[in-house]
Amino acid sequence: MRATPTHLRPNKTCATLSVIAPAPASAALRPHCLAALPGAIGRLVLTALLLAGGAGSAPAQNIELPPGPGRALVYGRCRTCHDLQYVEESKGLDAVGWDGILDDMESYGVVLSPEERRKIVDYLATYMGDQPPPAPAAAASDQPADGAALYAGNCAGCHQENAEGVEETFPPLAGNDDLFLSKDFLARVILHGLSGPITVKGGQYDNEMPAFDHLSDAEIAALVAYLRSHFGNDAAAHPDLARLTAEDVAVLRAEEAGPEAVRALRDELVGKGR
Amino acid sequence: MIIHNAKLGVMETPLSLLREHYITPKEIMYIRNHFPPAGKQAWYGTTDAPAVQDWKIRISGLVVRPRTITLDDLKAMKQVKLVAVMQCAGNGRYYFSQKAKVGGGQWKHGGMANVEWEGVPLRAVLEKADVGPAADARWITANGADESPAPKGADLIKSFRVEDPFLDNAILALKMNGEPIPAVHGGPVRLVIPGYYGNMNVKWLSEILYETEESPSPFQSKAYREVKKPVKPGTFTVKDYNTGNSTPTYAFKTMSVIFYPLAEDRVKAGPVEIRGVAWNDGLAPITSVRVSTDGGKTWQDATIEGGAGPWAWQKWSLKTSLDAGTHDLRCVASDALGRSQPLDGTVAWNPKGYEWNGADLVRVTVA
Numbered sequence: 221m222r223a224t225p226t227h228l229r230p231n232k233t234c235a236t237l238s239v240i241a242p243a244p245a246s247a248a249l250r251p252h253c254l255a256a257l258p259g260a261i262g263r264l265v266l267t268a269l270l271l272a273g274g275a276g277s278a279p280a281q282n283i284e285l286p287p288g289p290g291r292a293l294v295y296g297r298c299r300t301c302h303d304l305q306y307v308e309e310s311k312g313l314d315a316v317g318w319d320g321i322l323d324d325m326e327s328y329g330v331v332l333s334p335e336e337r338r339k340i341v342d343y344l345a346t347y348m349g350d351q352p353p354p355a356p357a358a359a360a361s362d363q364p365a366d367g368a369a370l371y372a373g374n375c376a377g378c379h380q381e382n383a384e385g386v387e388e389t390f391p392p393l394a395g396n397d398d399l400f401l402s403k404d405f406l407a408r409v410i411l412h413g414l415s416g417p418i419t420v421k422g423g424q425y426d427n428e429m430p431a432f433d434h435l436s437d438a439e440i441a442a443l444v445a446y447l448r449s450h451f452g453n454d455a456a457a458h459p460d461l462a463r464l465t466a467e468d469v470a471v472l473r474a475e476e477a478g479p480e481a482v483r484a485l486r487d488e489l490v491g492k493g494r
Numbered sequence: 495m496i497i498h499n500a501k502l503g504v505m506e507t508p509l510s511l512l513r514e515h516y517i518t519p520k521e522i523m524y525i526r527n528h529f530p531p532a533g534k535q536a537w538y539g540t541t542d543a544p545a546v547q548d549w550k551i552r553i554s555g556l557v558v559r560p561r562t563i564t565l566d567d568l569k570a571m572k573q574v575k576l577v578a579v580m581q582c583a584g585n586g587r588y589y590f591s592q593k594a595k596v597g598g599g600q601w602k603h604g605g606m607a608n609v610e611w612e613g614v615p616l617r618a619v620l621e622k623a624d625v626g627p628a629a630d631a632r633w634i635t636a637n638g639a640d641e642s643p644a645p646k647g648a649d650l651i652k653s654f655r656v657e658d659p660f661l662d663n664a665i666l667a668l669k670m671n672g673e674p675i676p677a678v679h680g681g682p683v684r685l686v687i688p689g690y691y692g693n694m695n696v697k698w699l700s701e702i703l704y705e706t707e708e709s710p711s712p713f714q715s716k717a718y719r720e721v722k723k724p725v726k727p728g729t730f731t732v733k734d735y736n737t738g739n740s741t742p743t744y745a746f747k748t749m750s751v752i753f754y755p756l757a758e759d760r761v762k763a764g765p766v767e768i769r770g771v772a773w774n775d776g777l778a779p780i781t782s783v784r785v786s787t788d789g790g791k792t793w794q795d796a797t798i799e800g801g802a803g804p805w806a807w808q809k810w811s812l813k814t815s816l817d818a819g820t821h822d823l824r825c826v827a828s829d830a831l832g833r834s835q836p837l838d839g840t841v842a843w844n845p846k847g848y849e850w851n852g853a854d855l856v857r858v859t860v861a
Binding site: 299300301302303305306309310311312313314316317319320321323324327328329330331350378380386387388389390417424425426427428 | 500533731
């Protein structure tokens with residue numbers, strides 16, 4: 221067997237991946253085990269960043285785009301297959317260029333109404349275009365706090381219009397008791413995201429949902445109410461769970477949490493057997 | 495590493511890391527994936543081989559006897575080894591954007607690796623399977639097990655002419671650098687076509703079809719295509735591509751990069767050895783690498799040290815000396831067929847930013 225250079229020798233105590241961190245300059249690299257770190261993809265990305273001495277570009281999936289009308293649709297529709305770094309790195313395209321990108325995305329399987337498509341192209345051409353963008357529009361929401369519209373614009377891109385999800389990739393939100401795991405669980409998923417292995421209605425998932433904290437408190441409260449009373453969820457409704465208000469969402473928003481913390485909370489709630 | 499998409503683990507290798515190994519270790523090899531195989535998002539979290547007991551590849555289409563071959567069938571056949579550059583068709587896209595913005599990940603030169611592959615020749619597999627393709631089945635289509643998260647979405651699929659001579663060297667690779675291929679790099683079975691851009695080397699190979707036409711998938715007909723004739727920004731856009739005015743990004747253009755010194759290296763005035771690698775599609779040897787230390791005014795011939803076979807990085811070096819001050823280092827490779835690199839790579843500007851092969855430019859400060 222050929223000797224493996226020390227800095228590439230897999231760390232035996234590390235179950236999944238040996239992570240290589242740089243010593244000063246490009247001298248010997250030290251192996252590290254980061255198996256305890258959350259999220260499969262997060263682990264690989266962390267490896268990569270450590271390799272580059274932390275000099276990588278945006279490590280997180282949650283890339284923030286400049287506020288402006290249409291941004292929420294990009295957040296809702298454009299993170300199904302990839303994160304928004306492709307959009308960020310394409311900044312500077314002109315309107316025709318962005319329109320062409322949308323042609324391509326539609327051929328890959330993005331489903332948009334003509335109205336949604338127009339809003340997305342306008343947003344991208346204005347805020348990610350070849351001209352300096354206008355002064356940031358008030359981050360004020362461009363969506364009415366109407367549950368059905370909020371679901372279509374923000375959630376249907378992954379969980380599908382009928383909320384049945386996509387096998388092995390996006391769990392169903394239809395007929396899903398988990399929406400009633402606790403008063404706050406659903407709002408926490410929306411605010412902070414969710415990541416890691418979960419079982420939903422017998423199906424396995426090990427994926428990541430980004431946070432939707434750009435939605436207002438009132439919007440999140442409206443979404444929660446809508447989801448809990450549609451898609452067959454009313455059947456599972458627990459009358460003893462008090463209605464979640466915008467004020468409740470404001471309190472949850474202030475907590476320090478991420479997709480992993482929400483998963484841990486979920487594990488705990490599921491473990492309690494509801 | 496330089497991340498281009500955290501969700502998909504898409505990333506490139508800084509040249510300062512890439513240059514440290516002649517054979518690129520899996521831990522630092524660039525990654526470019528579109529979608530994971532369904533339900534296998536976790537594969538993206540490691541550089542381990544996928545935990546699969548078996549793997550099936552269906553060979554069908556316009557054939558008399560469709561067959562399914564298994565991983566064990568492949569393991570039982572005679573294996574060959576080869577070293578080949580794997581390179582993303584978008585490698586160097588960033589440099590096109592210096593002329594006019596092109597969409598997509600802004601890759602510098604790190605979307606490439608030099609890797610040892612081991613597996614069974616594609617032709618031998620097809621011959622053994624003996625599926626009896628129809629006479630008018632002129633295309634071979636390779637499909638991988640990746641799946642779009644969008645229910646009706648397209649996934650990666652690639653078509654080649656049945657008689658394509660590059661397929662004569664193609665293998666169904668089972669090992670990379672002597673180990674089972676990591677899932678992020680296409681294991682357990684990857685179609686490896688030496689000399690062809692990365693996207694042609696279908697990962698998680700699960701299906702081979704004989705067909706009369708090339709695949710209508712957008713991954714064949716829209717994505718990863720290179721214009722046949724030079725185009726200008728503003729007059730030709732991503733909307734203008736069709737199968738008549740463009741071809742799939744098949745074979746590598748002739749290319750070279752400088753590995754030492756890089757902009758971040760501290761170089762002392764006096765004698766210095768400038769080093770780098772060159773490669774092409776393997777059809778003809780790299781016969782010349784010329785290096786300039788004054789931004790292209792004067793040129794010197796580098797020594798070509800060669801590499802591990804026709805598809806591998808060909809190492810080159812030039813012993814010269816540099817005065818204190820700023821120097822623009824450049825290099826240009828040519829092969830025995832006279833195929834070389836433009837000094838100004840943006841002459842080949844295209845709205846998708848593929849197949850960059852402009853002469854490298856490294857500005858070093860010598861103290």
